Each structure stands twice: as C-alpha cells, then as structure tokens.
Amino acid sequence: MRKLVFITILITIFTACKNQKTIATGYQGQGKSAVVSTLSKPVQKQWKGIWSFEDDNLFFSNDFESGRLNGVTADGDNHYTALITAENTPVNVSPWYAFKVWSNTPKMITIKMTYQDSRSRYYPKISTDGENFTPLDSVNFTVLNKGTGTFGINAAPEFVELKINVGEKPTYITAQELYGSTRVKKWIDSLSTKNYISNYEIGESREKRAMNLMEVSNGTYKKAVLVISRQHPPEVTGFLAMKSFIETLTGDSPKAEKFRDNYDLFVVPLMNPDGVDNGNWRHNMGGIDLNRDWQDFNQPETRSVRDFLVKKENEGYEFVFGADFHSTWDDIYYPIDSTIIGKKGDIVFNWIENITKRLPQKHTNIKPSTEITPTMVSRNYFYVNHGMPAIVFELGDNTPRDFLKLKGKVAAEELMDLLLE
Ligand SMILES: [Zn+2]
Structure with a gap:
C-alpha cells in the first residue's frame, strides 16, 4: 500500500514536470478570437508584372x-x-x-x-x-x-x-510551396477520375473564382465527414496534411473502402481562392479574415459553404465529423472543450489520443476552446449550427514535409477506425 502511494506520488511529480516542460517549450496557441466586423473593407490590389x-x-x-x-x-x-x-x-x-x-x-x-x-x-x-x-x-x-x-x-x-x-x-x-487554384483544381480533378469521386462548384468567390467542392460518395449514406482548408492563403502546410488525409480516405485500402461504404465525404480544399491566387497574407478580396465570418456570413466564400451544409441537412444528411486545416508556428489541435461539447466530442479527443500514440516522434499541443459563441470560426459554426464534432487541425510552418504527409495519413486511418467502430 505504502509502495503504491509512493509510486503514485512519483507519477504525479513526473506528470507535473512533464506538463511544466510543455508549458515552457511548447506552443500554447492563440487566445480567444476577438469579435470583429466582417463587412468588406478596401484591399490594395497588387501591381503585377x-x-x-x-x-x-x-x-x-x-x-x-x-x-x-x-x-x-x-x-x-x-x-x-x-x-x-x-x-x-x-x-x-x-x-x-x-x-x-x-x-x-x-x-x-x-x-x-x-x-x-x-x-x-x-x-x-x-x-x-x-x-x-x-x-x-x-x-x-x-x-x-x-x-x-x-x-x-x-x-x-x-x-x-x-x-x-x-x-x-x-x-x-x-514563402512556402505554391498551390494556387489551378494546381489545386488539377489535384481534385486527378482524384475525380475515380468513379466514386466528383467535384463541382458550390459558389463563387468575390472575384468570381470557383468555390470547388469534392464529393466522395459511393451511394447515399446520409452520414458525412466535412473537410475544409486554406481559409488563410499562406497556410500551405495545413493544406499538405489535408491533401494526404483526403488521399488516404479516398484510397484503395480495405479500410477506406469500408469507410466509403458507410460515409460520404465532402471537401472544400481551397476556401479562399482569391486570397491564394492574389498572394494575400491572410484575407479574401473583401479584406476579411474568412475565419471570423462564420457568424455573420458577409463574405461569399463562407456563405457558399453555409448554404451547402444547410442544403445537405435538408436532404437528410448528418455530419458526423468536421476538420478545418490550418498552419501556425507549430503543430496544435484546437478542439471544443469537453465541458462544452460533452460526449459528442469523444470522437475528437479519442482521435487526438490515437494519432498521438502512433506519432510519438513529434509533440502536438492541444488547446480546447470554451468559447463557441458568437460562432465566428468554422469549427464553432459546424458544431453549434450542425451538431458536428469539429476541430481546427494546425500544422507548423516548418513541420517536415514527409511528416506532414505521414500525419495526414495516420489521422485519416485513425478517424476511419473510430467511425467504423
Ligand atoms: Zn489559419
């Protein structure tokens, strides 16, 4: 008994030190997003030549x-x-x-x-x-x-x-690898040669670029996973992890086939095509951070995804998981705190745990959010308005590219396992 107490104390001290170390060296992520207006603002269009x-x-x-x-x-x-x-x-x-x-x-x-x-x-x-x-x-x-x-x-x-x-x-x-709208479209077109994948426009950006959606559907299962990426143009590492994630979900493995026999998948790989093609630092051509517009929907890019989700729900779809891929200074997960999301969030937290177990070589911080209204950011909107367990999946600017690819693949495999349980 005494021995057990002693070991417990040791473990507690060890855990505390470990946490301490994480706080000292790890990226703890950003705080609560300030409420800002998302009405369009003037943008300086770059001279090209x-x-x-x-x-x-x-x-x-x-x-x-x-x-x-x-x-x-x-x-x-x-x-x-x-x-x-x-x-x-x-x-x-x-x-x-x-x-x-x-x-x-x-x-x-x-x-x-x-x-x-x-x-x-x-x-x-x-x-x-x-x-x-x-x-x-x-x-x-x-x-x-x-x-x-x-x-x-x-x-x-x-x-x-x-x-x-x-x-x-x-x-x-x-600054990072080039993935403009032409190259991204080429990628989704190459995947769309498979008979269960198609892609189509769900709207237009402010400068009339296509808002392309990729649909992976093997029948109509009315249960779906939603993935979006590149609300913020420079966040290419998030896009690269998303690319590997989607390639795994749409691949030829027995697990992926089984996944597609039970779920549909909807992907908007390029949320901000104007910002990406114009080489913007952050905003769309309305001068707005799109990931602050999921409450008021003043911008056409966010509206197109909102309208798509509402349409699908009216068709009887249930969205069982949502992920929004981004990049920042280091790898980090932003789930919704379990005190808010409750049991519904178990899949997100189990998923994080399972990915972590498979990829011990690189530490990823986790920062759950307790603020979900006003919705403003995609993850909150997905959960509050569509009951979707959702996460912001952030990759580091300098995360090695082969690791990004591996992480996207492992994340897809672990998600499929949890959804097929
Ligand atoms: Zn971002």
Whole structure:
C-alpha cells in the first residue's frame, strides 16, 4: 500500500514536470478570437508584372498565381531590396511572398527581404519549375537584426538576405510551396477520375473564382465527414496534411473502402481562392479574415459553404465529423472543450489520443476552446449550427514535409477506425 502511494506520488511529480516542460517549450496557441466586423473593407490590389533592370540584365516577376512582390530596388553590386506588403491592415503577421528572378548572364545576386510592419516569418523555398521546391541552402541565408523573442514572430528576424544563383531559367523564391487554384483544381480533378469521386462548384468567390467542392460518395449514406482548408492563403502546410488525409480516405485500402461504404465525404480544399491566387497574407478580396465570418456570413466564400451544409441537412444528411486545416508556428489541435461539447466530442479527443500514440516522434499541443459563441470560426459554426464534432487541425510552418504527409495519413486511418467502430 505504502509502495503504491509512493509510486503514485512519483507519477504525479513526473506528470507535473512533464506538463511544466510543455508549458515552457511548447506552443500554447492563440487566445480567444476577438469579435470583429466582417463587412468588406478596401484591399490594395497588387501591381503585377516584370521589374526590368536592363543595365544589370536582371528581371523580377510576380506575375503568376500566388505571386507577391510589391517593389524592388537595385542597390548596386548585384544587391537588391525586395518589399513585401499586405493586402490591407490590420493583418496577421504572415508575410507571404512569391516571385521569380532571372538573367541572361548567370550570376549570383543578393536579395534583402523587407516587410511592411512584419518580420521574416517564412524560410525561403526555391524552385525552377514552380512545382518542386526545396528550402534555400542555409549557406545562402543571412539573418539581419534577429528577433529578441523565443517563439513566434518576435523570434523571427526583421530582415534576411538571400544569395541566389540566377540564370536564364527563372528561379522561384517563395514563402512556402505554391498551390494556387489551378494546381489545386488539377489535384481534385486527378482524384475525380475515380468513379466514386466528383467535384463541382458550390459558389463563387468575390472575384468570381470557383468555390470547388469534392464529393466522395459511393451511394447515399446520409452520414458525412466535412473537410475544409486554406481559409488563410499562406497556410500551405495545413493544406499538405489535408491533401494526404483526403488521399488516404479516398484510397484503395480495405479500410477506406469500408469507410466509403458507410460515409460520404465532402471537401472544400481551397476556401479562399482569391486570397491564394492574389498572394494575400491572410484575407479574401473583401479584406476579411474568412475565419471570423462564420457568424455573420458577409463574405461569399463562407456563405457558399453555409448554404451547402444547410442544403445537405435538408436532404437528410448528418455530419458526423468536421476538420478545418490550418498552419501556425507549430503543430496544435484546437478542439471544443469537453465541458462544452460533452460526449459528442469523444470522437475528437479519442482521435487526438490515437494519432498521438502512433506519432510519438513529434509533440502536438492541444488547446480546447470554451468559447463557441458568437460562432465566428468554422469549427464553432459546424458544431453549434450542425451538431458536428469539429476541430481546427494546425500544422507548423516548418513541420517536415514527409511528416506532414505521414500525419495526414495516420489521422485519416485513425478517424476511419473510430467511425467504423
Ligand atoms: Zn489559419
């Protein structure tokens, strides 16, 4: 008996230390979202084109999907300064950039990256085809005026300098991998060659881009899972985990087949096509953070998903699970607190636990929310208005890409197991 008490105390101390350590080093996530108006605001539409430095025989361009470059100056000696500004302010500190550079005479240049009221959050990715990206070699990356904080934007440098070998073939320099609306549509079209997958428009964005929905349906089971992603344009790592998640749910494994024999799946992979294609830091072209618009529905992108869900419910559908994929400084889960959601949330918490068991190599913080009204964010709307157990699934900006893929796959497998129990 005494031995048991002693062990219990030891375990308690150990657990307390462990929690302490998590608090000291882990990302605890953001606080409650402030209530803000989501009525449209003016947006600065970016000038698109080519900056030609004829004397240097050097060219910059932002004229492609997701491009963002707001100005360049030539400083002499193959040194250039790039300016990156936001679509409007105030805006979250996620300074997205994407441009290409080329020259008819191969040489090495230095580019100093500067940002409007922000710091250098995203480590540069390099590509020559716009599809395959690698992080810039660290020997070509210099931090100027490094951050004083230990985490988040305060830990990021104010400026950075990149050394780039330029040649005739343009080099893409981007904040994250490029997944504009064309590339995303190509992906859903490639999946839609399977006879149980289709995709169609459920609405249009403010600039009349398609709001594409992918439907995975093998019959009509009237029980469905909903997945959305990219409300926030730079959050590509969340998109990549979502992509792997969907590829697993739609794959050829016996488990996935069984899942599809019991459930339908609806996916909106690109919630903010205007923001993504315009290279915005955060907002849609109404100048609004879409993930604050799930109460008032002032923006067409959120309205299209709301109307779709209402229509499906009128057809007799029950949504049994919802996930909204995002990216932030580190991996984190934002479920609805169990004191609010009760038994209905068990599937979410069991799911988190099962994923964690299978992926012990990387710690993921969990921050349950107790505030669900006004709904404002997608997860709250899904639960409050449609009774859907839902979660915000956040991946880190720098989470290794092979791990993102693995996590998406494991998350899909564990969800299928729980839904098929
Ligand atoms: Zn986000």
